[in-house]
Amino acid sequence: MKVLVDEEKCCGAGQCVLVAPKVFGQRDDGIVILLDKEPPEELHGAMREAVSVCPGYAIWLEE
Amino acid sequence: MTADAVPTLPISRTCPYGPRPEHRQLREEAPIAKVILPNGRTGWAVTSHKHIRAILSDPRFSSSRRNPGFPTARPNAPPSALKPLMLELDAPDHGPVRRTVIGEFTVQRMNALGPRIQEIVDQHIDAMLAGPRPVDLVQALSLPVPSLVICEMLGVPYADHDFFQTRSSTLVSYKTTQEELTHALGELTSYLGKLVAAKMENPTDDLLSRLIQKQRENGGVDFGDLVGMAFLLLIAGHETTANMISLSTLMLLQHPEKLEALRQDPSKTLGAVEELLRYFTIAESALGRVAREDVELDGVTIRAGEGVLMLANTGNRDPEVFENADALNIDRGARNHLAFGFGQHQCLGQNLARMELQIVIDTLFKRIPGLRPAVPLETLSFKEDASVYGIREFPVTW
Numbered sequence: 001m002k003v004l005v006d007e008e009k010c011c012g013a014g015q016c017v018l019v020a021p022k023v024f025g026q027r028d029d030g031i032v033i034l035l036d037k038e039p040p041e042e043l044h045g046a047m048r049e050a051v052s053v054c055p056g057y058a059i060w061l062e063e
Numbered sequence: 064m065t066a067d068a069v070p071t072l073p074i075s076r077t078c079p080y081g082p083r084p085e086h087r088q089l090r091e092e093a094p095i096a097k098v099i100l101p102n103g104r105t106g107w108a109v110t111s112h113k114h115i116r117a118i119l120s121d122p123r124f125s126s127s128r129r130n131p132g133f134p135t136a137r138p139n140a141p142p143s144a145l146k147p148l149m150l151e152l153d154a155p156d157h158g159p160v161r162r163t164v165i166g167e168f169t170v171q172r173m174n175a176l177g178p179r180i181q182e183i184v185d186q187h188i189d190a191m192l193a194g195p196r197p198v199d200l201v202q203a204l205s206l207p208v209p210s211l212v213i214c215e216m217l218g219v220p221y222a223d224h225d226f227f228q229t230r231s232s233t234l235v236s237y238k239t240t241q242e243e244l245t246h247a248l249g250e251l252t253s254y255l256g257k258l259v260a261a262k263m264e265n266p267t268d269d270l271l272s273r274l275i276q277k278q279r280e281n282g283g284v285d286f287g288d289l290v291g292m293a294f295l296l297l298i299a300g301h302e303t304t305a306n307m308i309s310l311s312t313l314m315l316l317q318h319p320e321k322l323e324a325l326r327q328d329p330s331k332t333l334g335a336v337e338e339l340l341r342y343f344t345i346a347e348s349a350l351g352r353v354a355r356e357d358v359e360l361d362g363v364t365i366r367a368g369e370g371v372l373m374l375a376n377t378g379n380r381d382p383e384v385f386e387n388a389d390a391l392n393i394d395r396g397a398r399n400h401l402a403f404g405f406g407q408h409q410c411l412g413q414n415l416a417r418m419e420l421q422i423v424i425d426t427l428f429k430r431i432p433g434l435r436p437a438v439p440l441e442t443l444s445f446k447e448d449a450s451v452y453g454i455r456e457f458p459v460t461w
């Protein structure tokens with residue numbers, strides 16, 4: 001599974017960081033940073049949750 | 064449907080926490096329904112989770128309170144003396160403004176603020192324990208904690224927090240007359256103008272001073288924008304978390320088995336906070352929009368200029384999304400609720416709110432294990448007439 005983020009769509013709510021702090025972080029200005037582009041299988045459920053809770057639709061997955 | 068068959072949307076809550084039966088009925092029968100809005104105009108009420116999310120993330124809907132079609136809570140909202148606030152802006156104006164402040168509210172920043180919030184909560188509980196019983200939880204803990212935190216973040220002297228608390232309450236109450244509203248707005252704007260001017264002169268280590276610095280780096284300070292941002296963050300930081308603290312405390316006292324589960328395993332508190340946010344959805348009135356163009360949605364046509372009110376409390380009890388949606392289940396683990404809204408305007412302070420609620424819940428019941436309501440619960444008065452739901456006064460003892 002590959003994780004992709006769109007910094008332009010990110011509104012810095014931080015929901016993804018709460019769901020998966022090992023995969024998502026926030027820059028000093030609040031915008032998402034992808035820490036792990038291909039997270040291990042045990043985080044795949046969390047990735048789907050991150051996609052569903054992102055208020056800016058800024059995260060998507062390639063499986 | 065003929066024009067005279069359009070039902071008037073009742074808005075105040077009837078059963079203490081849940082949606083009105085009329086709103087549930089709309090969700091089942093017409094999740095995007097033509098109604099007479101609280102401001103007397105014809106518009107739309109949206110009650111299903113998926114449609115609320117769809118509209119809140121659709122740029123064809125505007126957040127501008129100054130658009131005459133906006134579903135304001137009052138029949139004649141007075142013109143604001145302030146420049147449009149961040150929550151009123153649409154793309155492409157909104158993003159750059161939000162980006163000047165989101166860095167102040169990241170998960171990391173909120174985690175770093177945790178120890179200070181803990182200190183503030185402990186001081187207020189110390190004072191409760193040292194003081195007379197019963198005590199009003201709203202005044203002793205629920206209001207001062209978020210008030211002190213947001214004042215410190217912004218760089219507002221806490222000595223002035225009473226001034227903000229009373230005026231915040233005035234602004235969110237539907238009982239406030241237009242004159243009172245204009246007066247409260249004027250007082251706040253004038254105070255914040257002086258504060259911003261002082262920080263331009265003597266910057267300190269706080270959000271407002273950093274915002275001034277950022278504006279300087281980007282080519283010039285906009286005084287009106289700064290006052291507007293200070294206004295928005297202060298007001299948003301007062302009534303919301305405060306009401307959630309009171310309601311959450313009441314709810315957990317009514318469900319001792321859930322409270323015991325949290326005591327046994329504090330790692331569950333954050334999940335419980337999420338569920339309490341969903342369950343109460345206290346700020347649904349903030350979720351209005353107005354169509355910028357004609358929009359077709361699931362067989363309904365919303366015309367340009369029509370107001371749309373998202374009834375998020377009803378959407379957060381949508382059985383399509385939440386199993387046994389009317390039950391408070393602290394192990395539910397559902398973050399996809401609408402309590403903070405959705406889309407580009409989703410609550411900026413949500414991680415601050417989560418942190419404050421988590422610390423208060425963990426600390427209050429640990430330090431005052433015998434905490435209980437001091438009055439029969441049926442005598443409690445709820446804020447049915449305010450745009451942010453809550454309890455007016457909550458006498459507790461131990």
